[in-house]
Amino acid sequence: MAYAERLESAWLDHLVPRSIDAPTVVSTFAGCGGSSLGYSMAGFEERLAVEWNEKQAASFVANFPDVPLHLGDIADLSDADALRLSRLAPGELDVFDGSPPCQGFSLAGGRVFEDKRNQLFLEYVRLLKTFAPKAFVMENVRGMVIGKMRLIFADILRELKATGYQVSARVLIASHYGVPQARPRMIFVGIRNDLAALGVAPSHPQPLFARGVTVREAWHGVINEPEELDVARFGTNRLVHRILYRMSPGEYADKYHPNRQLYGMHRLDFDQVSPTILRNGGAGGVCEACHPSEHRRATIAELKRLGSFPDSFVMRGSFQDRWAAIGNSVPPLFMRAIAAHVRQLLATVEERHVESA
Template sequence: MMRPIAVDLFAGAGGMSLGFEQAGFDILAAVEHDPVHCATHEYNFPDCAIICKSVTTTTGLEIRENSDIGNADIDVVFGGPPCQGVSLMGKRALDDPRNELMLHFVRLVAELNPKYFVMENVKGLTIGKHKGILTEVITQLQASGYEVEADYKVLNAAEYGVPQDRRRLFLFGCRRGFQLPKYPLPVTRSAVPSNQLKLNGMELPVGPTVWDAIQDLPEAENYPQLLDRDWVTAPHGKPSNYAAPLRWQTDPQNYSYERLYHPELLTSSMRTVHTNLSIDRFSAAPPGTIEPISRFPKLSPTGICNTLRAGTGADRGAYTSPRPIHPTTPRCITVREAARLHSYPDWFRFHFTKWHGFRQIGNSVPPNLARAVGSSIISALNIQPQKPMGIVLPGDLKLLGFTLSEAANYYGTDRKAMGSRTRISNNPNKLQSKLQELDSTGPTLNAQKFSNDNLIPIMAIA
């Protein structure tokens, strides 16, 4: 079965890759300069060619030759080039070295010549001095043979079934001769009392809350194993309507490949050790407020999450972005809880360390939002998405434990891509097969159990 072909530029750990796969695309190539992110992307998308280098030195021909794309017509190229500054005095915005990645996005779109492109960026690009950068990008894309949607939109993930206030600009365009896609219509209104969002005069359903996202997850504080590793086998609670498809892969509108994983395996959940003073402060802070000393937001179980951010790499100070406080337990949320608030499914794994894991989530587009955008491109292509057959086995577990130096050596690239933090001790054994590899992180899986619905949750939840 042939599915439309997509290329992910600035791929990170793979939020947009996942969303577009869920919309019905095959992501055949991804470009990412950070080798730690590349390793996580490779683990979760083992059939996608990951090109671990900067887009500034990557060509369209290189992407084609180092993937299964070859001479095939690409259906969509998408990505979120970082934009770090307004124009220097007397220069065009795209001549500013801080904005060169935007220019290289345009260049690669022109070289790859896809039918469609999607550029994601911060909402601030639409206002003030930064708007000049966006205007120049549009002009460059038009000069490269593309129609660009002039009425560009800022989309809020909370209006697309994500329990998080996260607003991002999306710029659509198509090769001349194709029809411009339409922006996806909102499907939910965020779970805040003042939100009365309507569509065609009808009030939209309330979207998922923080508690909908995380209430079925085991309490990390109950498992001492999570002090020095990121996984444990634990019974889960009954999932909400939002959490069920993230846990069981049962969404009929999800056209991604099934993944092999164990639904009772809690991953990306290494605990944070807080002082007694911090625990007391976290307990005293009312839900939905900012804890005054740490300035950490405390989540309200009936509300939505603030925008999850990535922090910075060592080249910009290695600052960790404030992590929200759990709504009922006096601690910061885990990486898995952040992933749930970002609409990542439970089979998707992140780097073993909290610092890299939160960076990977905070840098990414929520998959549910990316899926809505990808579905708009599918509609413009006049394609009926199809669920692919078969199950994708995850990549090698060692990919999730690499230090920056190890990841750089693995990909043969420069370790200066991003800053590093000390990771947990991890020395996974060399395994004979993917199933044996999964054995090392949870209950025994073997060929006889491979078809057991308790282990391979493809069936619907009653």
């Protein structure tokens, strides 16, 4: 099945009404809904989402109008309100999901050990204790296991285990799960201790694709609106234009010019998987994801394909807002694979319950 057809098929799975016994999920740091869409594609019913950014939340609401949303700081969501909004009692939730902001861990940033953003996972842990779900999934960047950041990784792992879970953590690559983007991410999977005692250990999905989806395959049939193409062009930035004319597919701008303004500027290659899409590529005069042959940025329609967002997924806000939403998101097809795997783990738990009854 061609990539665009797989995306459309997954979108139709998202639109299917949930069965009364559908597994449940709560999503924190939900952004525009990348993780939420992945869970929905895997048949989950989302009971609550938490997001503080109004611009990203606007996209979330456009696509998930029936999901209760706490719009604001996660620290302001009390335990009682979280349970009330989700219509759940402690222990009833199937999966608790979250991607705490990763800038403090990211290899693209300064990786400051004391960065306050590295502490937001404690709010995730607080609500994990509140819901006491059967399983949890937490996503972050692989930078947390490099250099001194390993100390923070150890703290996170210790804290998660202390809440009563068996935990497995692995770096997974999004392109191995059908996403046309080589996006490495640390994925934590936890199974509650009483369920793990039945012989169901936390684990991760095996790669689904031996070969990644290329940019050419991802963009087959994509439709760009004229006004989007206008926004994607670089305007009057002569330096960017001069360097772009010299760049070949797959090359970075620093090969041709040492100016830090051009740091990270990259021409995509039609016949390769895209590198990780960053949140700030839609702003300023340069961009890490430039078209392979045209002298412009990728459009939002093209970026949605690279991020495994179906064409029908609604993105709100400016060009920069929508780019940031995609750059911040867990690719839906990536999360669908993880969600489907965790759903199977929980199904095995149910089978063990029946066998032991």
